[in-house]
Amino acid sequence: MNNSRIACSLLILLFISSLGLSPAAHSISANSNKSARTMITSQIETPIAIGSNPELAQLSTAGVGTRSDPYIIEGKVISAVNCIYIHDTTAFFVIRDSEFTYTPNELAIIGSAVVRFDRVEHGTIENCYVRGGDISIEIRASTDCTIRDCFAIDSYAGILTDSSDNCTIIDCSIFGNTIGARIFSSDSCNIINNSIYSNNQYGVHVYAFCENNIIFGNMIGWNGVHNAVDDGDNTEFTDSVSIGNEWSDFNSSAVYSIQGSGSSIDPYATKLTDETRPVVLGHYDLVIDVESNGETLTWTANDTFPSHYQIYVNDELVEDSAWDGRDIEFSLDELGLGTHTIDLNVTDGAGNVGRDIVVVSVISFILGGIGTELVMVASGITVACFVIILLLVKRFA
Structure with a gap:
């Protein structure tokens, strides 16, 4: 009987300790800034x-x-x-x-x-x-x-x-x-x-x-x-x-x-001369959840002769468009798990370039951002311990 109680106590202890693997709530999220001209x-x-x-x-x-x-x-x-x-x-x-x-x-x-x-x-x-x-x-x-x-x-x-x-x-x-x-x-x-x-x-x-x-x-x-x-x-x-x-x-x-x-x-x-590069208001680096939708980066940029902009993700060109002087918005929905470098280049009519680089980290908030491999190992250990304790309960019952 004492052995059963010990086994049950171990089960309860294992359950409580497994809760410790659950992440605390994260306070870091993507900037929710939206362009003032977003249409519905x-x-x-x-x-x-x-x-x-x-x-x-x-x-x-x-x-x-x-x-x-x-x-x-x-x-x-x-x-x-x-x-x-x-x-x-x-x-x-x-x-x-x-x-x-x-x-x-x-x-x-x-x-x-x-x-x-x-x-x-x-x-x-x-x-x-x-x-x-x-x-x-x-x-x-x-x-x-x-x-x-x-x-x-x-x-x-x-x-x-x-x-x-x-x-x-x-x-x-x-x-x-x-x-x-x-x-x-x-x-x-x-x-x-x-x-x-x-x-x-x-x-x-x-x-x-x-x-x-x-x-x-x-x-x-x-x-x-x-x-x-x-x-x-x-x-x-x-x-x-x-x-x-x-x-x-x-x-x-x-x-x-x-x-x-x-x-x-x-x-x-x-x-006609223009030697002033576009002014780009820099964006903070971000951490976002891989499961989130509708996250964006929004830049405000200004110039007398706006012309076009390019956006690179990890050195790969993903967007090249005419820039009309309004806010530039880029969706983050396609980013996978990992760390990504977003590079914005804004060019004016005279060829002057303004630039901003933002690092976006995409993690799983459900997993606490600790890494899939580590969570899988911890889960495996938990299952193994659970099986062992069940066997002990059966052995000494």
């Missing part, structure tokens, strides 16, 4: 197609369609092949404070425009973020239209005016495209006070048979082949008084000549 599904709306003044009035939230009180369409978040298509209208309207992105994230359909005005008079798009597509913003067969304070990035043509007259592109950021701004079969258009840079071929291209277009006050630089090409007639790269453009390839000892058959010059050209 309910925010994303369906594409907008408008083909008459009454339809404009129906979909607007304010205004009466006059120059002094235009129709207002605002606060839209749309992801589609064609997000906005407005055609055959004459009323004054403004689309503003919205975000339009080409989806799916595949090679853009040739001729697709994320935002398109077709046979429109008096249309304006203002303070909008437009990304992707074959064309980000297209003004076709239209007059008196304005693109103001918009982002047009990550497409073949950032902004295109096609067979359109008296249109203005002003205060926009146009980068990460094949061609930044294209003026095609259009007359008397203005490109004023824009940042046009880091486009793969040309910053600005004025095609043949375009007349009397004016381009001044812009920062044009670091475009792949030429900063500008002018094949048009009577294109002016000045306000005709004292303002020209800033060019990254300007040599102050010579007159700045524009490439192309138009034989244009910028008599008031100045040098």
Whole structure:
């Protein structure tokens, strides 16, 4: 009987000691910072197609369609092949404070425009973020239209005016495209006070048979082949008084000549320079649970000429994308057990690089982070001891 009691006592002691293998609660977890611009599904709306003044009035939230009180369409978040298509209208309207992105994230359909005005008079798009597509913003067969304070990035043509007259592109950021701004079969258009840079071929291209277009006050630089090409007639790269453009390839000892058959010059050209690398707010090293979902790294970075970023995991490139100046978010869900080095490189238009390196340790919180092998050994010893004690109980019972 005493032996049975001893055996039972050993069983209880073994059970209590096995509890000691259970980990204490961990207080270290991934940073839960999220981008301030993270969208939720309910925010994303369906594409907008408008083909008459009454339809404009129906979909607007304010205004009466006059120059002094235009129709207002605002606060839209749309992801589609064609997000906005407005055609055959004459009323004054403004689309503003919205975000339009080409989806799916595949090679853009040739001729697709994320935002398109077709046979429109008096249309304006203002303070909008437009990304992707074959064309980000297209003004076709239209007059008196304005693109103001918009982002047009990550497409073949950032902004295109096609067979359109008296249109203005002003205060926009146009980068990460094949061609930044294209003026095609259009007359008397203005490109004023824009940042046009880091486009793969040309910053600005004025095609043949375009007349009397004016381009001044812009920062044009670091475009792949030429900063500008002018094949048009009577294109002016000045306000005709004292303002020209800033060019990254300007040599102050010579007159700045524009490439192309138009034989244009910028008599008031100045040098565009940027020797300041992007500022990246560093991230703390992290410890996360291998079973967790939705963990991310979020970096805030700033620069006058944001261009693109790359993310390496353990020296392997896993993400390469246009950077629009907003927060950069990277999912940690695919990381396996172990220690991983996450290397962010942020590059601006001039080629300056900002960098941050974060070490992320992925462990099993259930196992206390002590290592799978050690836990398996401890479990094996526990089972062996349990069997031995059962045999002792049976032997002395």
